[in-house]
Amino acid sequence: MHRLIAYCWRVLLLATMLAAPLARADLTVDIVGGGSSRYPLTILPMQNEEWLPEAVTQTVKSDLAMTGLFGLLEPPGGTVLPASPQAFDPVPWQQNGSRAVLYGKVTKLEGGLLRLTFWAETVNPREQKLAAEFDVHSSQLRDVAHRIADMVYEALLGSKSLFASRIAFVVQKGKESRLQVADVDGRRAQTVLRSAEPIISPAWSPDGSRLAYVSFENKKPVIYVQDLATGQRRLLANFKGSNSAPTWSPDGRKLAIVLTLSGNSQVYIINADGTGLSRFSYSDAIDTEPVFSPDGRQIAFVSDRSGGPQIYIQPLDGSKTVRRVTFQGAYNVSPAFSPDGRQLAYVRREAGRFKVMLQDLASGDARMISNSAFDESPSFAPNGKMVLYASDEGGRSVLYAASTQHPGRVKLGVLEGQVQDAAWGPFNP
Amino acid sequence: MKVLPFVVAAAAVLLSACASTGNPADSANAGNAAIVSGNGASTAGGGGSSLNPAQPLPQVDAAGAEAAAYAGVNGKSVFFDFDQSAIKDEYKGVVEAHAAYLGKYKGHVLVQGNTDVRGSREYNLALGQRRAESVKQSLEVLGVKPDQVEAVSFGMEKPQASGNTDGDHAQNRRADFVYQ
Numbered sequence: 001m002h003r004l005i006a007y008c009w010r011v012l013l014l015a016t017m018l019a020a021p022l023a024r025a026d027l028t029v030d031i032v033g034g035g036s037s038r039y040p041l042t043i044l045p046m047q048n049e050e051w052l053p054e055a056v057t058q059t060v061k062s063d064l065a066m067t068g069l070f071g072l073l074e075p076p077g078g079t080v081l082p083a084s085p086q087a088f089d090p091v092p093w094q095q096n097g098s099r100a101v102l103y104g105k106v107t108k109l110e111g112g113l114l115r116l117t118f119w120a121e122t123v124n125p126r127e128q129k130l131a132a133e134f135d136v137h138s139s140q141l142r143d144v145a146h147r148i149a150d151m152v153y154e155a156l157l158g159s160k161s162l163f164a165s166r167i168a169f170v171v172q173k174g175k176e177s178r179l180q181v182a183d184v185d186g187r188r189a190q191t192v193l194r195s196a197e198p199i200i201s202p203a204w205s206p207d208g209s210r211l212a213y214v215s216f217e218n219k220k221p222v223i224y225v226q227d228l229a230t231g232q233r234r235l236l237a238n239f240k241g242s243n244s245a246p247t248w249s250p251d252g253r254k255l256a257i258v259l260t261l262s263g264n265s266q267v268y269i270i271n272a273d274g275t276g277l278s279r280f281s282y283s284d285a286i287d288t289e290p291v292f293s294p295d296g297r298q299i300a301f302v303s304d305r306s307g308g309p310q311i312y313i314q315p316l317d318g319s320k321t322v323r324r325v326t327f328q329g330a331y332n333v334s335p336a337f338s339p340d341g342r343q344l345a346y347v348r349r350e351a352g353r354f355k356v357m358l359q360d361l362a363s364g365d366a367r368m369i370s371n372s373a374f375d376e377s378p379s380f381a382p383n384g385k386m387v388l389y390a391s392d393e394g395g396r397s398v399l400y401a402a403s404t405q406h407p408g409r410v411k412l413g414v415l416e417g418q419v420q421d422a423a424w425g426p427f428n429p
Numbered sequence: 430m431k432v433l434p435f436v437v438a439a440a441a442v443l444l445s446a447c448a449s450t451g452n453p454a455d456s457a458n459a460g461n462a463a464i465v466s467g468n469g470a471s472t473a474g475g476g477g478s479s480l481n482p483a484q485p486l487p488q489v490d491a492a493g494a495e496a497a498a499y500a501g502v503n504g505k506s507v508f509f510d511f512d513q514s515a516i517k518d519e520y521k522g523v524v525e526a527h528a529a530y531l532g533k534y535k536g537h538v539l540v541q542g543n544t545d546v547r548g549s550r551e552y553n554l555a556l557g558q559r560r561a562e563s564v565k566q567s568l569e570v571l572g573v574k575p576d577q578v579e580a581v582s583f584g585m586e587k588p589q590a591s592g593n594t595d596g597d598h599a600q601n602r603r604a605d606f607v608y609q
Binding site: 374 | 541547549550551558559562579580581583584593609
């Protein structure tokens with residue numbers, strides 16, 4: 001009886017925590033339509049989660065909501081939290097429409113370590129999909145939360161998740177530009193570089209260890225490559241004229257860049273150590289925004305050789321056979337290949353509005369995945385299931401992530417200032 | 430293009446060899462005060478130096494004549510129509526004044542092209558470059574030596590007007606002259 005009272009007290013405390021608004025300021029989830037195809041999931045607070053300095057299951061919820069692939073259900077107040085599969089009763093969750101439930105417990109270990117044990121089970125039929133345990137310090141809780149989100153995603157959906165990656169972006173505060181790297185949800189942002197002059201076009205090396213970017217600190221655009229672990233950077237390209245639009249080859253050995261040595265913007269290839277420059281595109285027009293296909297065999301880029309800017313694909317085999325891939329709209333820019341190489345995200349201007357499009361390369365069919373007026377710089381999550389982009393919101397630039405599978409998008413509201421030029425990095429090593 | 434005969438003649442007479450040297454890698458190194466962090470121990474990428482021309486340092490001349498001449502061109506920009514890089518008649522005088530100054534005082538100028546703040550940053554960078562190249566060509570027609578001018582672009586990164594009206598956009602479609 002005594003034990004039962006103590007248990008109920010805990011539940012009461014947790015019920016109070018649950019009553020706090022879920023829509024936290026740092027992530028605004030704006031999911032529209034397509035709800036029936038989302039995976040209905042209840043995430044229970046872990047038993048004893050109040051011992052933790054940060055609410056791990058809140059981060060797991062926020063992560064999974066961000067993907068747009070889960071329909072998260074709220075447990076009713078007074079729910080008794082199961083702390084083992086033996087204590088888990090699937091019946092209430094069958095009734096509330098859940099397909100699966102995540103539950104767990106926190107245990108204190110020697111030396112200040114915390115043990116997080118959790119399970120994910122489908123409820124009809126009942127089947128354990130996941131059981132895992134982490135022994136961690138309290139400083140590692142956010143990493144663990146992202147890891148749990150990945151494990152739940154992969155156990156329930158059967159495909160690769162995306163939280164084991166980072167994003168890069170540029171924040172303008174007054175006259176200062178900051179190149180930052182953060183978790184996928186925008187939290188734990190770290191400044192990689194500060195400058196009184198603009199920084200644009202950050203590009204991740206395929207191994208996630210370096211960023212290439214364009215800096216205007218020398219009164220003209222030049223390209224640097226910076227190692228994220230050491231902070232050391234080196235000049236990659238400072239040729240006469242403008243140096244811009246760096247992106248990496250999939251093997252990390254070369255970059256495609258844009259130079260103006262011929263008096264117009266043209267695509268060049270350069271080794272990652274700054275040697276071996278060779279010209280790739282040949283036109284008397286603007287050729288810019290090159291990106292390597294994931295197989296490394298071709299480059300998509302923007303050219304206005306036909307009048308307005310359109311996207312072209314040209315193989316790297318030297319054949320110079322150029323294929324135009326956008327025909328709708330007079331202004332298509334900023335291409336990004338999906339990780340499987342089958343889709344292209346890009347920005348289309350239509351009636352004065354700039355939208356992120358997603359185009360199937362085989363069929364040519366394109367659909368809009370953003371919904372604001374000035375959207376820019378799309379980049380794919382490394383699992384291909386989301387596209388990160390910058391968007392204008394009443395004069396302020398903010399980052400959004402849109403699902404490539406369902407209508408809907410999420411604002412990374414934790415970021416302050418003018419946040420632009422987003423680049424989603426590869427999976428962490 | 431309308432070319433003032435006097436300016437061409439003056440430029441032709443006054444032009445002499447541009448005789449300064451400079452290592453572009455020096456000016457590009459980190460350690461520049463603009464960088465507060467970044468551990469910038471930059472080294473120039475290979476292949477850069479040979480393709481970069483010497484960039485003369487500013488020729489500071491105490492003479493009042495030069496100061497006055499500089500004051501006459503300093504801050505004078507060329508403005509462009511939407512999606513255009515052609516220099517309009519009303520700005521030919523500005524280009525001619527800069528050409529005359531460069532001819533007489535032999536400085537080095539960065540022509541920085543700019544665009545309005547709509548659209549892709551990199552495509553705008555290329556559009557700004559086209560404007561800067563247009564100005565560079567005009568300067569060269571007026572007798573300025575190619576190695577006195579470097580055409581570069583700031584794209585949409587340095588707007589003069591931050592608003593979104595047609596007037597703001599017009600303010601931003603321009604080429605600035607930055608003497609070095």
